[in-house]
Amino acid sequence: MTLTLTTHSVEETRDLGSQLASVLVPGVVIVAAGGLGVGKTAMAQGLARGLGVTGRVTSPTFTLLASHRANNSRGITTMLHADLYRTVSGEEVDDLAIGELVESGAVCFVEWGDLAPDVLGAQRIFVSLSQGELDDDRIIAIETQTTAVAEGAIAEALGGWSS
Amino acid sequence: MTTGKILAIESSCDETAAAVVTRDLRVLSSVVSSQIALHESFGGVVPEIAGRAHLEVMEPVVEAALVQAGASMTQPDIDAVAVTAGPGLIGSLLVGLSAAKALCLAWGVPLIAVNHMEGHLFAAQLENPNVAFPAVTLLVSGGHTEFIEVRGPGHYRLLGATIDDAAGEAYDKVARYVGLGYPGGPAIDRLAQGGNPKALKLPRAMMGDGLDVSFSGLKSAVIRAVDRDDQLELADIAASFQAAAVDVLVAKAMRAVDLVDAKTLVLGGGVAANSELRRRAQEACDEAGIACALPSLAMCTDNAAMIGAAGWHRLAENGPNDLKVGADPSWQLEMEVLT
Numbered sequence: 001m002t003l004t005l006t007t008h009s010v011e012e013t014r015d016l017g018s019q020l021a022s023v024l025v026p027g028v029v030i031v032a033a034g035g036l037g038v039g040k041t042a043m044a045q046g047l048a049r050g051l052g053v054t055g056r057v058t059s060p061t062f063t064l065l066a067s068h069r070a071n072n073s074r075g076i077t078t079m080l081h082a083d084l085y086r087t088v089s090g091e092e093v094d095d096l097a098i099g100e101l102v103e104s105g106a107v108c109f110v111e112w113g114d115l116a117p118d119v120l121g122a123q124r125i126f127v128s129l130s131q132g133e134l135d136d137d138r139i140i141a142i143e144t145q146t147t148a149v150a151e152g153a154i155a156e157a158l159g160g161w162s163s
Numbered sequence: 164m165t166t167g168k169i170l171a172i173e174s175s176c177d178e179t180a181a182a183v184v185t186r187d188l189r190v191l192s193s194v195v196s197s198q199i200a201l202h203e204s205f206g207g208v209v210p211e212i213a214g215r216a217h218l219e220v221m222e223p224v225v226e227a228a229l230v231q232a233g234a235s236m237t238q239p240d241i242d243a244v245a246v247t248a249g250p251g252l253i254g255s256l257l258v259g260l261s262a263a264k265a266l267c268l269a270w271g272v273p274l275i276a277v278n279h280m281e282g283h284l285f286a287a288q289l290e291n292p293n294v295a296f297p298a299v300t301l302l303v304s305g306g307h308t309e310f311i312e313v314r315g316p317g318h319y320r321l322l323g324a325t326i327d328d329a330a331g332e333a334y335d336k337v338a339r340y341v342g343l344g345y346p347g348g349p350a351i352d353r354l355a356q357g358g359n360p361k362a363l364k365l366p367r368a369m370m371g372d373g374l375d376v377s378f379s380g381l382k383s384a385v386i387r388a389v390d391r392d393d394q395l396e397l398a399d400i401a402a403s404f405q406a407a408a409v410d411v412l413v414a415k416a417m418r419a420v421d422l423v424d425a426k427t428l429v430l431g432g433g434v435a436a437n438s439e440l441r442r443r444a445q446e447a448c449d450e451a452g453i454a455c456a457l458p459s460l461a462m463c464t465d466n467a468a469m470i471g472a473a474g475w476h477r478l479a480e481n482g483p484n485d486l487k488v489g490a491d492p493s494w495q496l497e498m499e500v501l502t
Contacts, residue, residue: 036336037383041327059328062306064252067493095254
């Protein structure tokens with residue numbers, strides 16, 4: 001089952017990311033899909049806020065993988081932020097070792113993660129962002145592919161959003 | 164020891180580089196094995212390929228740097244080895260760090276771990292030893308867009324930075340979207356010369372707000388404009404995008420200059436090679452009556468000579484590092500932050 005929501009501004013996309021943080025547990029990888037300028041980094045910034053990351057979160061397109069210290073009550077000590085925009089094969093993404101890195105108390109948000117979802121660990125939440133009707137509208141589809149986070153929990157955490 | 168020599172090694176991102184730099188910051192050699200040719204066919208830099216390529220070219224690059232400086236692997240005539248230990252991708256950093264440690268053991272010389280960012284802050288001084296302080300350095304590349312006050316070697320304050328995309332990233336993404344390939348910056352710069360900078364109405368984000376910048380909205384605005392109108396001339400897209408990006412960078416740089424009463428504006432990073440940014444920065448500095456340091460392309464982009472210069476400073480300030488020092492992918496350069 002896929003949960004589909006609409007946000008109407010970058011700030012709303014950030015807020016949605018922040019609320020999504022409340023259902024995460026260590027080891028989860030968020031696989032984010034969607035074209036250029038659709039709000040993937042904004043959602044990652046919101047997620048960081050929700051996880052208690054205090055440093056600045058910017059696009060990791062050139063750095064490929066950033067690590068932020070997190071501070072929350074859910075036992076998540078690190079938020080990893082990756083970007084596969086510049087990679088070309090699953091083998092290369094595999095070298096970033098995201099599946100292994102999240103095993104030590106981390107979660108990871110992977111921009112362009114749909115380019116190589118199979119090497120991003122076993123506990124995945126798939127998030128797809130796309131342009132909505134108005135310039136600033138974004139349609140955001142969320143599907144959990146891990147038993148570690150229940151669909152109902154996501155729906156409840158994001159209950160304030162109308163679909 | 165006024166004639167000492169440092170061998171410097173850099174492998175934190177796309178380039179494998181080695182250089183020999185004297186204590187008085189003369190560059191005896193600076194070798195960069197540009198990996199652009201390898202990456203072009205992929206439309207971007209590939210991490211795994213980058214890591215493997217570092218490993219393959221490290222030894223020939225170091226050897227070339229020594230030979231060009233009049234030395235050799237067996238008769239190195241080197242007093243210390245400086246190496247970038249972060250920030251960067253762990254795999255790429257480890258190639259350089261391991262090579263540096265091996266050479267230190269073989270030659271019996273000390274190791275100096277250098278922060279890549281601090282290297283960029285030293286780059287201008289290699290070509291222009293008389294940079295007047297305080298200076299504002301605009302470090303602008305694919306991974307960086309930062310305004311840093313430099314009061315002297317080792318004394319830095321972060322004044323502002325991007326809140327989302329780096330300027331060079333916006334250049335590359337816009338270029339790739341309109342089919343200009345990689346690297347996108349030079350292609351846009353070239354095309355923009357023949358275009359109308361007012362053809363597209365594009366936003367100048369955060370112009371009224373402090374010293375932070377944002378390029379994500381500009382990138383999205385260009386993409387929306389291109390999606391809406393497929394009759395747009397590539398040259399007009401390039402000129403309009405470039406005008407918007409440079410407007411913001413120069414306006415914020417000059418605001419930073421005003422704030423700290425800087426005597427010099429220094430450009431650094433790959434985007435500092437952009438012709439429009441150089442022209443407009445020089446113009447603004449002339450108007451403000453301050454110096455504008457525009458390093459050569461070789462010093463703007465990643466190189467090892469700047470790591471050598473920062474290495475001499477670190478050695479004098481903190482002494483050498485233990486050979487057990489590790490690579491730190493998210494090493495933040497120690498600096499004050501403007502609040």
